[in-house]
Amino acid sequence: MNRRNHSFVMESKLHDVKGRVDYISSPKRQENLYAVFSNVEGSYWNLLAEQNQQDFTKSGTEGTCIEARELIIMLPPSLIDYDHEILLKYITSKFLEKYDVGCCAALHHNKSKTNLHIHLIFSEREIQQEVERKIASRNMFYNEKGKHVRTKKEILDEGGNLRSGCKIIKKGEVYETNFFQPKKEEFKSHAFLENMKQVMTDAINEIVQDENEKLQVFQKGGPYLATKKIGKNNPKEAEIRADNYLRQEWNRNVDRALLTGASEVEVMMAKQSQIDEPVAESLRDYGQDPKLFTGILQKAVGYLRGFVEFLRETKYCDRDSEGNPLIDHDMRIDITPEPLPAKSKGERPSSEKQEAEVMRLQQILNKMKKQEQKIYAIEQAIVKLEKDLKEVKKKWFHRKEQKELEGKIDAKKVQLEKAKAALDLIPAQYGYQNALEVTKAMKTARAELKKVQQAQKVWDSPEPKQEKMYLTIPANIPNVEKQEMQKSTGQKRSIHERLEEKKQIVEQQPKKKKQRNGMEL
Numbered sequence: 306m307n308r309r310n311h312s313f314v315m316e317s318k319l320h321d322v323k324g325r326v327d328y329i330s331s332p333k334r335q336e337n338l339y340a341v342f343s344n345v346e347g348s349y350w351n352l353l354a355e356q357n358q359q360d361f362t363k364s365g366t367e368g369t370c371i372e373a374r375e376l377i378i379m380l381p382p383s384l385i386d387y388d389h390e391i392l393l394k395y396i397t398s399k400f401l402e403k404y405d406v407g408c409c410a411a412l413h414h415n416k417s418k419t420n421l422h423i424h425l426i427f428s429e430r431e432i433q434q435e436v437e438r439k440i441a442s443r444n445m446f447y448n449e450k451g452k453h454v455r456t457k458k459e460i461l462d463e464g465g466n467l468r469s470g471c472k473i474i475k476k477g478e479v480y481e482t483n484f485f486q487p488k489k490e491e492f493k494s495h496a497f498l499e500n501m502k503q504v505m506t507d508a509i510n511e512i513v514q515d516e517n518e519k520l521q522v523f524q525k526g527g528p529y530l531a532t533k534k535i536g537k538n539n540p541k542e543a544e545i546r547a548d549n550y551l552r553q554e555w556n557r558n559v560d561r562a563l564l565t566g567a568s569e570v571e572v573m574m575a576k577q578s579q580i581d582e583p584v585a586e587s588l589r590d591y592g593q594d595p596k597l598f599t600g601i602l603q604k605a606v607g608y609l610r611g612f613v614e615f616l617r618e619t620k621y622c623d624r625d626s627e628g629n630p631l632i633d634h635d636m637r638i639d640i641t642p643e644p645l646p647a648k649s650k651g652e653r654p655s656s657e658k659q660e661a662e663v664m665r666l667q668q669i670l671n672k673m674k675k676q677e678q679k680i681y682a683i684e685q686a687i688v689k690l691e692k693d694l695k696e697v698k699k700k701w702f703h704r705k706e707q708k709e710l711e712g713k714i715d716a717k718k719v720q721l722e723k724a725k726a727a728l729d730l731i732p733a734q735y736g737y738q739n740a741l742e743v744t745k746a747m748k749t750a751r752a753e754l755k756k757v758q759q760a761q762k763v764w765d766s767p768e769p770k771q772e773k774m775y776l777t778i779p780a781n782i783p784n785v786e787k788q789e790m791q792k793s794t795g796q797k798r799s800i801h802e803r804l805e806e807k808k809q810i811v812e813q814q815p816k817k818k819k820q821r822n823g824m825e826l
Contacts, residue, residue, distance in 0.1 A: 310518070310521060311520065311521055312379065312522055313378075314378050314498070316376055316377075316497075317374070317375050319373045319375055320370060321372065323350045325375065326350050326409050326426055330409060337413055337416070339412040339413070340389040341411045342393045342410045342411075343409040345407035345408070349428075353407065353485065356430075358372070359451075362451040363452070373426055374427060375424060375425065375426045375427075376400070376423075376424075377423070377424055378422060378423040379421070380396075380421040380422060380509065381421070381509065381518035381520070382421055382518070383515055384512070389412055395512070396508060399504055400427065400504070404489075405431055406489075407428045408425060408426060410426070411423065429489055430487065432484060432486070437482070438483075440478070441474050441478050444473060444474070444475055446472075446473055447471060447472050447474070448460055448468075449468065527573075528569060532552050532553065533548065544595055547646065548599060551599065551602040551603060551606055552602070555602065555605060558606060561613045562575075565613055565616040571612075572609075575612060580601060583605075584601055600642075602643075608640050610639070611640035614638050618636060633782050635778065636780075637777055638775060638778060639773065639774075639775055642771065642774065644771050654764060656758060656761065659750065659754035663747070663750045665735075667747070669731065669737075670743060673728060673731050676731060680724045683720055687721065690710055690714045691714060
């Protein structure tokens with residue numbers, strides 16, 4: 306059996322049992338609903354909700370009333386081939402064999418049909434054999450919250466009238482009706498859920514034919530780590546997925562360690578030193594911090610991976626009297642923390658829209674700058690003509706030339722006014738009032754483009770490589786001592802050892818120098 310093929314049974318509290326029963330059993334609201342089973346009528350849930358709300362109000366407890374509870378039971382995929390109604394009744398009967406309460410169950414698949422499961426809603430109360438009705442021995446007064454008060458004054462307004470929402474139950478009338486017995490305390494205990502996990506796991510294993518699909522209740526306190534369920538629309542989905550990945554890697558390395566020769570005690574010691582103790586210390590010093598827990602798991606997986614490597618390296622080593630491996634050389638073990646899975650980058654951010662906007666605004670600004678240069682040229686021409694006119698006026702008999710210059714100046718001024726008007730029209734053509742609005746729009750567009758380009762740069766950058774970490778385990782016996790031990794026990798040395806010995810002998814011999822073509826080799 307796969308050690309990590311654990312059963313999944315989750316319990317939740319229901320604050321609107323009528324709505325929840327309708328949700329799990331309605332074909333209109335469930336895309337993949339296969340069967341529904343109930344041992345009570347629909348009105349049962351109305352009465353249950355009413356009595357729970359009544360008792361909750363009476364108790365004065367803060368918070369939200371718990372009207373019922375629900376079990377979600379995961380099933381192996383192959384069970385979908387069984388008769389749906391018989392399968393649902395079989396699983397539900399395992400619950401009803403022990404608890405005589407009202408329940409409603411439904412067999413579902415999720416939208417992608419990857420998760421076959423049962424919703425089992427149940428009451429925490431057994432129904433009364435006879436309905437209990439309490440009769441008022443005197444007038445009873447209830448405020449807006451439904452809470453019983455002592456005197457009538459407490460429910461009247463300033464005018465002496467009954468306040469809205471308050472009520473009076475007269476002497477002799479029924480003031481309380483109980484259809485159900487008190488809630489069973491057992492359902493509130495942690496032991497109930499643990500028991501249900503075992504009951505449902507045994508029930509499923511009785512009918513599963515494929516041995517690989519048989520389940521096992523996760524044993525807390527063992528060497529393995531339990532993964533977490535990711536609920537629908539959970540805002541911490543990415544964080545839980547990363548955490549589950551590390552938990553699975555730890556579990557895989559536990560399997561490898563056990564298969565390589567480690568004892569369960571050794572693995573448990575590794576778990577205690579690398580996970581349990583650091584987590585306890587982290588909680589004590591920093592409180593609940595998921596990032597710190599993730600770091601602890603990463604280091605723990607790296608350590609356990611290194612332990613597996615050490616077991617492999619020392620598998621055929623000689624042992625001392627206590628069973629510890631005898632190592633004649635320093636061992637360098639890789640204990641690099643387990644990296645988190647690469648996050649999906651999605652599509653590369655596109656800057657086409659921002660680039661097009663910058664280009665459009667640049668074209669507007671270019672047109673305005675060109676028109677402004679035209680205006681400047683006309684103004685300079687007028688200045689030159691006015692200067693010429695001033696010089697001509699100083700001379701005698703140049704009246705004709707003077708008139709020509711004056712005409713040119715007037716024509717240039719008309720041209721200037723038209724150029725200025727054309728400049729005003731350019732931004733208006735594109736929906737802007739003036740050049741200031743265009744430049745502000747350009748500033749914003751460039752900022753947006755820079756933002757996208759920065760996102761592109763981040764997208765293009767490679768994932769940072771994790772720095773390797775190593776643990777050095779020093780030798781505990783010298784080479785000579787090992788060789789003598791091998792000789793005395795008649796053990797053969799490995800090829801690697803004999804080559805290493807030859808190498809040392811050659812290095813100890815005096816070096817000979819040879820001359821060839823006048824060069825020393």
